[in-house]
Amino acid sequence: MARSLVEWIDEVDGLNLNYVGPSTKQAIVQLKQGVAPRQAGRSGWTNGAAMHIARVGFLYPGDIEATVEAVVKASLPTHGTTTAISGAAAVACAVTQCALAESTLLDIVRAAQQGADWGERYGYPYYCPSTSRRIGFAVELVSADKDIEEKQRDLYDLVGTGLAAYEVVPAAIALFVLAQGEPMEAITLAANTGGDCDTLAAIAGAIAGAYRGVSAFPPQHIAFVEKVNNFDLEGLAQNYLAVIRRQRQGRKDP
Secondary structure, X not given: OHHHHHHHHHHHOHHHOOOOOHHHHHHHHHHHOOOOHHHHHHHOXXXXXXXXXXXXXXXXXXXXXXXXXXXXXHHOOOOOEHHHHHHHHHHHHHHHHHOOOOOOHHHHHHHHHHHHHXXXXXXXXXXXXXXXXXXXXXXXXXXXXXXXXXXXXXXXXXXXXXXXXXHHHHHHHHHHHHOOOOHHHHHHHHHOOOOOHHHHHHHHHHHHHHHHOHHHOOHHHHHHHHHHHOOOHHHHHHHHHHHHHHHHHHHHOO
């Protein structure tokens, strides 16, 4: 994982890009200097791991423990603190619950909280609020009898939507609930809530996308994203599906 990150940074000149976060940049510099992957991420308390981790949730549908272990491996080189791993585990475990048929919004919230609790057992200690309890608090805020804009304001003021993993992850999961799991609604709400909006929307949209499926995204939006970023999203998805199938087959073998 560490080698792949360094190769990617070199390929895109990532240390000079604004969208590569501070924790990642600092860890990559240390990795390049020969610092061990389990040590390089000890300062990574931000939300970068949580922002990119959703796809890991499809590896082990419904298996919280295996999902958290995969999150730890993916996160340690750059975001190796308890809070970063807890936030990333919450997102991945929400997705792993989405991968099960007939999951409810409440099931997904509970899976996220369980993942956050398990993820907090790993990594370098970082003293901060509980991500799991803040998820519950954030969902309570958006369940109140208020206008949507008031609920967004409450999330911004009382939970926070900044760089900290313990802020943006609970807020994103709450927006997923507020949107009733609809991806475009979740993304729009997140983009207009304030703070670290791209991360907020990426997490809320990823969980909602896992919940509703690709058909919930307007085709013209998919085409636009592919054109601007020179992506083949369907091709990437098929490649990842092949990885998932190999992973599952490997678990069935003696």
